[in-house]
Amino acid sequence: MIEATGLVxxxxxxxxVAGIDFEVRPGLVTGFLGPNGxxxxxxxxxxxxxxxxxxxxxxxxxxxYREHRAPLHEVGALLEAKAxxxxxxxxxxxxxxxxxxxxxxxxxxxVIDLAGLHEVAGKRxxxxxxxxxxxxxxxxxxLGDPATLILDEPVNxxxxxxxxxxxxxxxxxAAEGRTVLLSSHLMxxxxxxxxxxxxxxxxxxxxxxxxxxxxxxxGSKVTVASPRATELAALxxxxxxxxxxxxxxxxxxxxxxxxxxxxLAAASGIALHELTTVGSSLEEVYMAMTADDxxxxxxxxGVDTERTPA
Amino acid sequence: MTAVPATxxxxxxxxxxxxxxxxxxxEWLKLVTVRSTFWTTAVALLIAAAIAxxxxxxxxxxPGSATASALLGSTVGLGFVxxxxxxxxxxxxxxxxxxxxxxxxxxxxxxxxxxxxxKGAVVAAWSFVVGLVVxxxxxxxxxxxxxxxxxxxxxxxxxVGVLVGGAVYLAVIGAFSVGLGALVRSSAAGITIxxxxxxxxxxxxxxxxxxxxxxxxxxxxxxxxxxxxGVLFTRPGEASVALWAALLALACWLAAVWxxxxxxxxxxxx
Numbered sequence: 001m002i003e004a005t006g007l008v009x010x011x012x013x014x015x016x017v018a019g020i021d022f023e024v025r026p027g028l029v030t031g032f033l034g035p036n037g038x039x040x041x042x043x044x045x046x047x048x049x050x051x052x053x054x055x056x057x058x059x060x061x062x063x064x065y066r067e068h069r070a071p072l073h074e075v076g077a078l079l080e081a082k083a084x085x086x087x088x089x090x091x092x093x094x095x096x097x098x099x100x101x102x103x104x105x106x107x108x109x110x111v112i113d114l115a116g117l118h119e120v121a122g123k124r125x126x127x128x129x130x131x132x133x134x135x136x137x138x139x140x141x142x143l144g145d146p147a148t149l150i151l152d153e154p155v156n157x158x159x160x161x162x163x164x165x166x167x168x169x170x171x172x173x174a175a176e177g178r179t180v181l182l183s184s185h186l187m188x189x190x191x192x193x194x195x196x197x198x199x200x201x202x203x204x205x206x207x208x209x210x211x212x213x214x215x216x217x218x219g220s221k222v223t224v225a226s227p228r229a230t231e232l233a234a235l236x237x238x239x240x241x242x243x244x245x246x247x248x249x250x251x252x253x254x255x256x257x258x259x260x261x262x263x264l265a266a267a268s269g270i271a272l273h274e275l276t277t278v279g280s281s282l283e284e285v286y287m288a289m290t291a292d293d294x295x296x297x298x299x300x301x302g303v304d305t306e307r308t309p310a
Numbered sequence: 311m312t313a314v315p316a317t318x319x320x321x322x323x324x325x326x327x328x329x330x331x332x333x334x335x336x337e338w339l340k341l342v343t344v345r346s347t348f349w350t351t352a353v354a355l356l357i358a359a360a361i362a363x364x365x366x367x368x369x370x371x372x373p374g375s376a377t378a379s380a381l382l383g384s385t386v387g388l389g390f391v392x393x394x395x396x397x398x399x400x401x402x403x404x405x406x407x408x409x410x411x412x413x414x415x416x417x418x419x420x421x422x423x424x425x426x427x428x429k430g431a432v433v434a435a436w437s438f439v440v441g442l443v444v445x446x447x448x449x450x451x452x453x454x455x456x457x458x459x460x461x462x463x464x465x466x467x468x469x470v471g472v473l474v475g476g477a478v479y480l481a482v483i484g485a486f487s488v489g490l491g492a493l494v495r496s497s498a499a500g501i502t503i504x505x506x507x508x509x510x511x512x513x514x515x516x517x518x519x520x521x522x523x524x525x526x527x528x529x530x531x532x533x534x535x536x537x538x539x540g541v542l543f544t545r546p547g548e549a550s551v552a553l554w555a556a557l558l559a560l561a562c563w564l565a566a567v568w569x570x571x572x573x574x575x576x577x578x579x580x
Contacts, residue, residue, distance in 0.1 A: 049420040050413055051579040066420040070327025077417055085344060085411040092343040093414075099336035100418040100425075102325040140414060 001026055001179055002047060002148065006056030009042050009203075016042040018203035019056065024181045026147070029174045031194030031211065032183035035290050038200040040183045041079065044152050047181075048077045060148055072101050072144030078151045081133035086126030090117055090136050093125060098143055107143065115139035116165075130157030138166070148179040155189060167193045187283035191215075197282075201290045211282065218280030218288065222258045225250040225274035232270050236261065250274065328419055330428070336418075337428040341402060341436060350398040354391045354440055355447075361387035362448035366455030376456055376463045378545070384448030385476045385543045389508070389536060391444055392483045395437045396504045399487025402433050404497030412580050422575050430488040430568070437484030441477025445543070449473055468545055475542035482539060482560050483508075489567035492575060508536045533559040 002024040009017040017039040024030045032040045045051040047058050049065040057064065060075050068074045084093045094108045112121045115135040120128070125136065134157050141149060151170070155163045170193060174180045184190050190197070190211075197214055199207040207214055223246065226232050233243045233251055241255040253261055258277045265272050326332075341347050365383035372379070403426075406412040419425040453463040491500040511534050519528035531537060532551050541549045541556035549556070 045579075048417050050416060052577055068327075068420075070325065071420050072418055073325070073327065079417075080410055080413060083410040083413040085340075085405060085409045087344045087346065087405070087409075088340075088411075089343070092339065093411075096336050096339045096343065097414060097418045099339050100332050101327050102329070102332045 001062070002058065002060050002150075002181060004043070004047075004056070004058040007043065007046060007053055007058055008055040009039070009046060009051060010054045015203055017046070017053075020200070020203070020205050022198050022205055022208055024148075024179055024198075025196070026179040027174055027177050028195040029170050029180045029182055029193055031190045031197040032181060032200065033187075033190060033197055033286060034183075034200035034206075037202075038290075039203040040200055041152055043200070044077070044079055044150050044181070044183070047150055048075060048079070050079070070101055070144070072097070072103070072146065074144075074146055075148045075150060076141030076144060076146040077149075078134070078137040078141045078154055080152070081130055081137050081157065082125060082128060084125045084133075084136060084140075087124055089122050089124055090128070090132075090139075091121040093136065094139060094143060097140055101144060103143055107145075111139040111142045114142060116162075131159060131162060134158055135162070146178075148181075149173060150181045152183050153185065154182065155184060155186065163189065187281070187286055191282040199286065199289055201292075206289055215280055215282055215285055218285035219254065220277055220279045221252045221254040222256065222261050223250055223252055223274065223276045223278055224261060224272065226265065226270055226272050228270045232265055232268070235264060235268055235270075239264065252278075328421075328424065330424065333419055333424045333428040334432065337425065337432045340429070341432050344405070346401045346405065347398060347436070350394050350401070351436075351440055354394040355443065357390050357394065358387050358444040358448050359451070362451040363455075366452040369456075371456045371459065371461045371463075373461050376461050377466065377469050380449055380452040380456065380463045381469055381472050381545070383452045384445050385472065387448070388441075388444070388476050388479060388540075388543060391440075392480060392536070392539070393505065393508055395440060395480050396483050396487040396508065397501055399433045399437070399484045400491040400500035400504060401497055402429060403488055403491035404495070404500050407495045407580075408497060416580055423572050426488075426492055426572065426575055430485045433488050434481040434485040438477050438481035441480035442474070444480070445473040445476040472543050472545055475544075479539040479542045482564065483535075486535065486564055486567060489564065489571045492571040493567050507534070512536055535560070535563045538563070 004020055004022050006019050006021060007017055008015070008019050020039070020043070032044070034040050042051060046053050047060060047065060060068070065071055065075060088096070091108065091112065094111065095105065098105070098108050112118055115138050117132070117135050117139055120132060125133070128136065134154060138151070138154060141151065149170070155166050158166065167189065170180050170182060174195070182193065184193075194211050197207065197209065197211050198205060224232065229249065229251060236243055236253055236256060239256060239260075241253050243251050243253050245251045258275050262272065262275055362384060365386070369379060369383065406415060415425055416422050449465070449469070453465075456463050487500065487504055490504060491497065494500050494503065512531060515527055515531040515534065518524070519531060538551065538556040538559035541551050541553060546553065
C-alpha cells in the first residue's frame with residue numbers, strides 16, 4: 001500500500017509535482033500514465049526517498065520509506081536501468097545490495113535466475129545493453145522479496161520475450177497480494193497489464209480509476225458501411241447522432257448504438273454492409289485526456305513550419 | 311527471461327534488515343569488487359617499493375644513525391602514497407555518483423549516513439593496512455640493503471611508533487578523501503581539491519610567509535593536512551608541533567569535510 005498526501009516537488013521555479021493525492025492498493029497492478037515531464041518518475045523517486053518532497057508526504061505500508069528498518073523487504077524499486085557501478089559485475093552489484101540487509105548469496109542466485117541473467121552475471125555492468133540493464137534492475141528490485149514493487153518503464157529496451165515475461169510476472173505478483181506500481185509509455189502494454197490507472201499531467205492527477213472505467217468513459221462508436229451512406233448519414237443526423245466519414249467509404253456514428261442504427265436503416269429500406277460497435281482504446285482515451293497537458297509536444301509529422309534558418 | 315517460478319520458498323530473503331555490520335560488509339564488498347581499488351593500491355605499493363630500493367641502494371649508512379636513516383627512507387615517499395590513497399578514497403564515493411550507483415546504494419540504506427560512514431571506515435582501514443605494508447615493508451627492504459653493506463638496523467619501540475604513525479596518516483587521508491568526495495559528489499573535483507590541499511597549499515603558505523615576513527603564516531603552515539600528518543611519522547624530538555596538537559589539527563581537517571557532507575547528504579536529491 002502506497003499513500004501520497006498533498007505531495008509537491010519543485011526544482012527551483014519549476015514544479016514537477018503539484019500537490020497530488022493517491023493510493024496504490026495491494027493485489028492490483030496500478031499503471032502510472034502521463035506524458036514526459038508529467039511527474040511520474042519524480043513521484044516514484046519520492047516514494048523511495050531519493051528526492052525529498054517540497055511539501056506533503058508519501059508512505060509505504062504506513063511509514064515513510066526512510067523509516068523502514070529493512071526497506072528492501074518492503075519495497076523493490078526499478079527507477080533507472082543501470083543504476084549500478086559500471087566496473088562491478090552484475091552478481092557483485094546484487095551482492096553489494098543484498099549485504100546491506102544480510103540477504104544471503106542463495107537469494108542473489110535466485111534473482112539472477114529469475115531475471116534471466118545467469119549467462120552475464122559475471123560480466124561488468126558497463127558493457128550491458130539497455131535490456132540487460134533492465135533485467136539487472138528488476139533482479140535488484142526483487143532481492144528483498146518485497147510486498148511492494150515500483151517499476152519505472154520496466155519494459156523499456158526489453159525484447160518481446162522480456163516484455164511478455166514482465167507482463168506475466170507483475171500479474172503474478174499482484175495475484176499474490178502484492179502492491180505493484182508500474183509506469184509505461186506503451187499503451188497497449190499497459191492495457192494488458194494494469195487493473196487500475198493513475199494518469200498524471202503537468203504534476204496533477206487527471207484520472208485515478210479502474211482501467212475498465214477509464215476506457216468505458218471514452219465512449220464507443222458504431223462504424224457503418226452502406227451503399228446509400230449519404231442518405232443514411234442524413235437520416236442519422238436527423239435523429240441527433242453525429243457522423244464522421246472514415247475515409248474508406250464507411251462512416252462512424254456516435255450518439256446512437258448499433259441497434260438503433262440498424263433499426264433505422266431497416267425501417268428506411270437501406271441495406272447495411274457493415275455494422276460494428278468499436279470501443280475506445282486506452283490510447284485514444286489517454287490522448288484525449290492529456291492533450292492539454294503535454295509539455296513536450298511533437299511537431300505534426302510531415303509539416304515543416306518551424307524550420308529555423310541555418 | 312525464463313520460466314522460473316516468480317515466488318521463492320518463504321523466508322529465503324527475510325532478514326533483520328539494515329544493521330551497522332551489514333552496511334560495513336556491503337561497503338567492504340564494494341571496495342574489493344572494483345578495479346580502481348587494486349590499481350591505486352598497486353601504484354601506492356610500487357612507489358613505496360621503488361623509493362625504498364633506491365634509498366637503500368644509494369645511501370651509505372652511518373652505523374650510529376642507521377635506524378634514523380632507514381626510518382627516513384621508509385617514510386619519505388608517504389606524501390605521494392597519500393595522494394594515491396586519497397584518489398582511491400575519492401573514487402570510492404565519486405564513482406558512485408558518476409555511475410548512478412548512489413541511487414541503488416541510498417535505496418538500500420535510505421538513511422544514507424550509515425552507508426557513508428561505513429565507506430569512510432572501510433577505506434580508512436584499507437589505507438591503514440596499505441600504510442603498514444608501505445612503512446614496515448620499506449623499512450625491511452632498506453634494513454636488508456643496509457645489512458648487505460655490513461650495517462645492522464635495530465628496530466626499537468620509537469621506530470615502530472614512527473612506522474605505525476605513517477600508516478595512521480594514510481588512514482586519515484583515506485577517511486578525509488571519502489568525506490571530501492561525498493561533499494563535492496564528483497571524482498574530478500574531489501581529486502583536484504585533494505591535490506591542492508596536499509601539495510599546493512603548503513607551497514603557497516610557505517611563499518606567503520616569506521613574502522609577508524609573517525611568522526604566523528609559517529606556523530599555520532604546520533597545521534595543514536600534510537604537515538600535521540607528517541608529525542605522526544616523525545620522531546617525537548624532531549617534530550615542529552606537539553603530537554597532540556597535530557592530532558587535533560587532523561581531527562579538524564576530518565570534521566571540515568565530514569560534518570557538512572553528513573548534514574548535506576541527508577537532504578540532497580540523488
